[in-house]
Amino acid sequence: MDLSLRTVTVMRYILPLREGGSLPALAEADDDFKYVLKFRGGGHGVKMLISELLGGKIAQALGLQIPELVFANLDVDFGRTEADEEIQDLLKFSEGLNLGLHFLSGAIAYDPSVKTDPLLASKIVWLDAFITNIDRTFKNTNLLMWHKELWVIDNGASFYFHHSWENFEKHALSPFAYIKEHVLLKQATMLDEADIFAKTLLNEQIFREIVELIPLEWLDWKDTEMTPEEIKEVYFNFMKTRLENSINFVNEAKHARG
Structure with a gap:
C-alpha cells in the first residue's frame, strides 16, 4: 500500500x-x-x-x-x-x-438516521477508539456521503494525549470512555470482527511508515526537549501499544453499546 x-x-x-x-x-x-x-x-x-x-x-x-x-x-x-x-x-x-x-464537491453531511453497514460502522468506531478521536458525534459527525459511499473526514481531534505529552503508555492503554458519544456506535454490532480485520492490516511496519511521514518542521516543539526522532518514537510506541491492547477499547465500546 x-x-x-x-x-x-x-x-x-x-x-x-x-x-x-x-x-x-x-x-x-x-x-x-x-x-x-x-x-x-x-x-x-x-x-x-x-x-x-x-x-x-x-x-x-x-x-x-x-x-x-x-x-x-x-x-x-x-x-x-x-x-x-x-x-x-x-x-x-x-x-x-x-x-x-x-475537496469532495457535492458531498453531503452524513445523516445519523441513515442505516449503515454494521461492519463498516464497526470499523469506523474501531478506528476512532484506536486513534482516540473525540469528535465524531451526533453533534459533529465528520462523515460525508459522496457517490453513495460513506467518507471519513477530519481526524484533527485524535491523539489528544499529545497536548499534555505526558505518560503516553497510560493513554495507550486507555479504554477511551468518549466512545460512548460516537455517532455510529449503535450500528457497530461487529466490533470483534472489526478488531480482527484491523489486526490483519495494521502492524509495526505500517506504523513506522506513517510516523515517518510527519515533516520535521512540524516537530520543532517548544513544550518538550525531545528531538523530532524521539517524538516520532513516542507516536510509534503509542500506536504499537494500543494495537496490542485493543481489547481494552473494544470492550469499552461493546459495554457502551449495551
Missing part, C-alpha cells in the same frame, strides 16, 4: 470554512484541484496537523474511504492581499507545509 503524500503549492484562497477553532479554508492548488486546508497557524497548531495526518493514514490503511491527503505549501507572500485581518494572521503564521484534504 502506498501511504506517501504528494506536495502541492497553494495558489488561491477561495473561502474560509468557519468550523471550530482551526479556521480551515477551501483553496485551489497548482494541480488545479481544490482542497480543504488545515493550517499550522490555527487552533492547536502542528499537533492538529499531526493528528489529521496520522489518523487519516490509519483510516486509509484500514481501507476506509477518506479524501486524499496532501502536503500543501504556503508561500510567505500568500496572505498579503487578504482583507480579513484574522485570516491574514492565520496565513502569515502558516508559512511552509500545511495539510490539505481533497
Whole structure:
C-alpha cells in the first residue's frame, strides 16, 4: 500500500470554512484541484496537523474511504492581499507545509438516521477508539456521503494525549470512555470482527511508515526537549501499544453499546 503524500503549492484562497477553532479554508492548488486546508497557524497548531495526518493514514490503511491527503505549501507572500485581518494572521503564521484534504464537491453531511453497514460502522468506531478521536458525534459527525459511499473526514481531534505529552503508555492503554458519544456506535454490532480485520492490516511496519511521514518542521516543539526522532518514537510506541491492547477499547465500546 502506498501511504506517501504528494506536495502541492497553494495558489488561491477561495473561502474560509468557519468550523471550530482551526479556521480551515477551501483553496485551489497548482494541480488545479481544490482542497480543504488545515493550517499550522490555527487552533492547536502542528499537533492538529499531526493528528489529521496520522489518523487519516490509519483510516486509509484500514481501507476506509477518506479524501486524499496532501502536503500543501504556503508561500510567505500568500496572505498579503487578504482583507480579513484574522485570516491574514492565520496565513502569515502558516508559512511552509500545511495539510490539505481533497475537496469532495457535492458531498453531503452524513445523516445519523441513515442505516449503515454494521461492519463498516464497526470499523469506523474501531478506528476512532484506536486513534482516540473525540469528535465524531451526533453533534459533529465528520462523515460525508459522496457517490453513495460513506467518507471519513477530519481526524484533527485524535491523539489528544499529545497536548499534555505526558505518560503516553497510560493513554495507550486507555479504554477511551468518549466512545460512548460516537455517532455510529449503535450500528457497530461487529466490533470483534472489526478488531480482527484491523489486526490483519495494521502492524509495526505500517506504523513506522506513517510516523515517518510527519515533516520535521512540524516537530520543532517548544513544550518538550525531545528531538523530532524521539517524538516520532513516542507516536510509534503509542500506536504499537494500543494495537496490542485493543481489547481494552473494544470492550469499552461493546459495554457502551449495551
